[in-house]
Each structure stands twice: as C-alpha cells, then as structure tokens.
Amino acid sequence: MLTLTSPVETPLHRLRAGLKLAALALFTFALFWSVSPLWLGLALVLVIALYLMGGTTFARHGARMMRPLWPFIAVIALWHLWQDDLYGGAVVLLRMVAAVAAANLVTMTTRLSDMITVLERLARPLSPLLPPRRLALALALVIRFIPVLSERAAQLSLAYRARSGRAPGWRLFAPVALAALDDAECVAQALRARGGAG
Structure with a gap:
C-alpha cells in the first residue's frame, strides 16, 4: 500500500526525485499552455515512448494503471461530440491523458521515501x-x-x-x-x- 513503484528497473528509476517532479511540473505547465492538438499529441507520444523505454512489461503495467481514466475519457468525448466540438474535445482529451500518464510515470519510477524528502525540502x-x-x-x-x-x-x-x-x-x-x-x-x-x- 505504501508504494506503487514498479519493480521493473528503468533508466528513469535512477534519476533524482526532485528532477522528475520538476520535469513533471514543467511538462504539465506546457500541456496547459498549448492549445494545439498536434503538439499535445506529440507530448503524449513522448510519454508513451518513455513508458516503452522501460520494456513491454513496464509499459503494460503503466497502461493498467491508466484504466480508471477511461470512463472520464468516454464522458468527455461524448460531450464534445454532442457539442460538435471535435477540436476542443481533442485538446482536452490529449491534455488530460498526457498529464495523467506523465504523473503516473513519475509515481511508478520514484520511491515514496524519495518523494517525501523532496516535498519536505519544499515545505520548509x-x-x-x-x-x-x-x-x-x-x-x-x-x-x-x-x-x-x-x-x-x-x-x-x-x-x-x-x-x-x-x-x-x-x-x-x-x-x-x-x-x-x-x-x-x-x-x-x-x-x-x-x-x-x-
């Protein structure tokens, strides 16, 4: 319960927790700053590539962790289809999936103790x-x-x-x-x- 860190070792596991959390913050800021489906799609492809860098077992585990997001994706997609706003729907969905996938990737590759240490420094x-x-x-x-x-x-x-x-x-x-x-x-x-x- 106290850890969701993936036992499959990846290069991301060896990066410092502070660096990963800072990169996640910048990445999320860039996602919400962009309104282009092309750039948001490229950001999602980058996150998927980082998952695949850990191997198929790691990527499959990451995909399983994303399953609870599917009902939200379905509701948002149906709403934007009903509103006839495919462009806006694509922006919202790509942004949401990329942000959650990136956060999940950081969670899977960072030990709880390392995360606590970084957050403790920030909270001083x-x-x-x-x-x-x-x-x-x-x-x-x-x-x-x-x-x-x-x-x-x-x-x-x-x-x-x-x-x-x-x-x-x-x-x-x-x-x-x-x-x-x-x-x-x-x-x-x-x-x-x-x-x-x-």
Whole structure:
C-alpha cells in the first residue's frame, strides 16, 4: 500500500526525485499552455515512448494503471461530440491523458521515501505553521492513494456488475468510502509501528 513503484528497473528509476517532479511540473505547465492538438499529441507520444523505454512489461503495467481514466475519457468525448466540438474535445482529451500518464510515470519510477524528502525540502518555508515532515508525508500519501483507490473502485464496480448485471452508480459510494477508511487505518497503523510521521 505504501508504494506503487514498479519493480521493473528503468533508466528513469535512477534519476533524482526532485528532477522528475520538476520535469513533471514543467511538462504539465506546457500541456496547459498549448492549445494545439498536434503538439499535445506529440507530448503524449513522448510519454508513451518513455513508458516503452522501460520494456513491454513496464509499459503494460503503466497502461493498467491508466484504466480508471477511461470512463472520464468516454464522458468527455461524448460531450464534445454532442457539442460538435471535435477540436476542443481533442485538446482536452490529449491534455488530460498526457498529464495523467506523465504523473503516473513519475509515481511508478520514484520511491515514496524519495518523494517525501523532496516535498519536505519544499515545505520548509511553512515550518512555523506546519511541520514539513508531516506535510510532505500527507502529500506523498495522497499521490500514492489516488491510483490505489481508483483501482479499488474499478474492482468494486466489476463485482457489483457481476452480481447484479447493472451499473452500480451511487451504490458504489459507501463501499469505496469504507475501503478508503480501511486503507487509511492500515497505513496509520503501519506508520505508528515505524515510529510515526516524525
């Protein structure tokens, strides 16, 4: 639960966490600055190439981590088709997929401890208000929890469909919330066993 780092070693694993997070921030800024589907498409191709650089096993794992994004892609695509705005839809979808894929790539190639160290350094100016270690740990855990909870929601949705033959809709809210609370309690116990957040 505390790590989603891929066990498949890639050249990106050897880069410093701070460098990867800075590159991700710049890449995301460039994505939201651009309104050209051509440039956004090239950015997505670059991210896919970085996944493939780690080999097919690594790339397949990365693609599996992106599965929870498909419902959002479908809704956005249908909305823009209905609005007859293919250009705007292409920009939004390419931007979203490239940004999430890049963030997922950083998550897969960066250890949680390295991410906490970088975030702790960035949070030092806030030390009079909040201990940097706690803030860094909280941010790192949020980053790690999002894909885990998305995967859990997808599994619960599949289980509901298998039992009832219908889409779960609002019925999924309670089990996902309870699963999140259960995971949070397990992480809290693990942190307490290791001496707390520091």
